[in-house]
Amino acid sequence: MTRHLLTIDALSRDELLEVLDLATAPLDATLYEDEPVALVFEHPSLRTRAAATVAVHQLGGWPVEFTGEEIGLDARESAEDVARTLAETFAVAALRVRRHAVLERIRAATEGRLALVNLLSDAAHPTQGVADVLTIAEAHAGGDVRALAGLRVGYVGDATNVTRSLAVALARLGARVVVAAPPGYQLGPGGPEDPLALGDALSLVSDPREAARGADVLYTDTWVSMGEEAETRRRRADLAAYRVDEALVELASERCVVLHCLPAHRGEEVTDAVLDGERSRVWRQVFHRRTAMLGVLAWLKGGV
């Protein structure tokens, strides 16, 4: 059966653990031997593109990259016809798309013929979530992803695609997540990556100090996600009280580490002092983007 990673929510706890285990297992450089893998980017990317490109090479395959402009999903031709075309040449496609629904349409148009990876959509960023779990486990549990139960993770700022995948992944593994966001920027129920469906692992608050207090991990993301640029002025004003600064980090546990998926907007959602400070693990997080991608690509192959 063809495997996909479109959301963390679609994975059971055991499947998520399988991906995480494969990420840190010795890599099999023949797994994708001579196999082309399509990488499609409708939005810009540095980390995800680097991680995916290098991981495909490390597994013996070769990536073929397309930008949104070249492919023209629903512009030059329908997303379904793009999908059918890709399926004639590729067995695996990883895509960064503006709208998550496009991934579902691509899956429906190619069912069983094209394994899909979501490299970020407006709803989810599952490969980031896998990397985040690896980074948190390394910081707090000697790398043991089964030992995160009871860990407290505070998220501060705009609740984004990244927040959703992070919260679902952590809830699967028994951690507690507190998300602090102002009205209009908080997580809402529903959608394909819905942490609110996971019960009391998640608390939603409006005071950033409540998320930070006692946190073992403090996490933030940009206030203006890709595609929201027209709202920049309003978002900066609405989220100004949700900056992760040294005073907020002071409230966290002594062993707290600070994470950010990046790109960061220094002085907006996070200060230089925090991002460059001793608690920051953001560069290790970047390192684990590739670790995570190796696990995801191996898992698509059935874990063999």
Ligand code: CP
């Ligand atoms: N975190 C992340 O996905 O970075 P890029 O947008 O640079 O890929």
Ligand code: NVA
């Ligand atoms: N929430 C951000 C994440 C970037 C990696 C965005 O969607 O732009």
